[in-house]
Amino acid sequence: MIPVKVTKISYHSESKSYAVILKEITGNKCLPVIVGSFEAQSIALAIETVDTPRPLTHDLICDLITGIDSVLNTVRINGLDEGVFFAQLEIESIKLGKRNVDARPSDAIAVALRMDAPILVAKKVLEEAGIFEDSIKEEKPQKKKAELSLKTLKDKMQSAIDEEEYEVAARLRDRISKLES
Numbered sequence: 001m002i003p004v005k006v007t008k009i010s011y012h013s014e015s016k017s018y019a020v021i022l023k024e025i026t027g028n029k030c031l032p033v034i035v036g037s038f039e040a041q042s043i044a045l046a047i048e049t050v051d052t053p054r055p056l057t058h059d060l061i062c063d064l065i066t067g068i069d070s071v072l073n074t075v076r077i078n079g080l081d082e083g084v085f086f087a088q089l090e091i092e093s094i095k096l097g098k099r100n101v102d103a104r105p106s107d108a109i110a111v112a113l114r115m116d117a118p119i120l121v122a123k124k125v126l127e128e129a130g131i132f133e134d135s136i137k138e139e140k141p142q143k144k145k146a147e148l149s150l151k152t153l154k155d156k157m158q159s160a161i162d163e164e165e166y167e168v169a170a171r172l173r174d175r176i177s178k179l180e181s
Contacts, residue, residue, distance in 0.1 A: 001074075001076060001078075001120035001121065001122060001123070002024055002120060002121050002122075002123055002126055003024070003025045003118055003120055004022040004024055004025060004119050004120070004121050005022070005023060005119070006020060006021070006022060006043065006047060006109065006113065006119070007021045007022070007023045007030070008020075008021050009021070009040050009043060009044055009047075010032075012034075015034075016027070017034050017035070017036070017037075018034070018035050018036070018037060018039075018040035019033065019034055019035070019104070020032070020033045020035050020040070020043055020109060021031040021136065022034075022077075022109075022119065023133060024122065024126070025051065028090070028128060028132055028133045028134070029130040029131065029132060029133070030131055030133050030136060031077070031121055031125070031126055031129055031130050031131075032129075032131065032136075033077070033104035033106065033109070035105075035109075036106065038105075039106035039107065039109075039110060040106075040154060042056055042057070042058050042110045043106070043109055043110050043113060046058070046110055046113035046114050047113060049129070051102050053082055057107075058107065058111050058114060059109040059114065061107070061111050062111060062114045062115050065091055065111075065115070067092060068095075068096070069093050069094065069095065070091050070092060070093035070096065071091070071092055071093070071115075071119065072089060072090070072091055072111065072112065072115045072117040073090040073092050074090045074093070074112075074117055074118050074120055075087060075088070075089055075090070075099075075103075075108040075109065075111065075112040075117055075118070075119045075120070076088050076119075076120045076121075076122070077105050077108070077119070077121045077122065077125055078121075078122045079081070079122070079125065079126065079144070079177050080124075080125045080128055080129055085105045085125070085129075086102070086105070087102075087103045087104065087105040087107075087108040087109075088100045088101060088102055088103060088108070088110065089101040091106055123127065126143070133137055136143055147166070150176065150179055152174055153175055153176050153179070154176060156172055157169050157172035157173055157176065160172060
């Protein structure tokens, strides 16, 4: 098993989903794990250590683990089948012994971050689905619509004044002022 850490959460606009990027602690391979928006938000809150007024589902899971006098030893992402990752929470207590609980990787990651537990990825999973860190490209923000030229805006403003459309002229004046400053 290879220890990893969460390096970032990235929004993928084409698929309208989020990817949690897990990076090897001692290497340069990454594992992008697609997660839902709720899970992405929960993971982001855990990374930033933001307290919420009421417990989220992942907070509840953590409270249950500690409430039965257990500890979360590790989270393991140990399987991949037809593009779907599989994970387990390794929980241990004196009364219950060591238990492995099946979990979605997104939930397991959110709980691990809250409980400061190590996240491990099976070597075969990283070999099959991992990518090198330098191949991850930042999604560039889409370009804004081309700005109208200053001359075009002034012409439109004059036309609006001539036609006594003073509200339109005022908005155009404000845009012109913003561009000129």
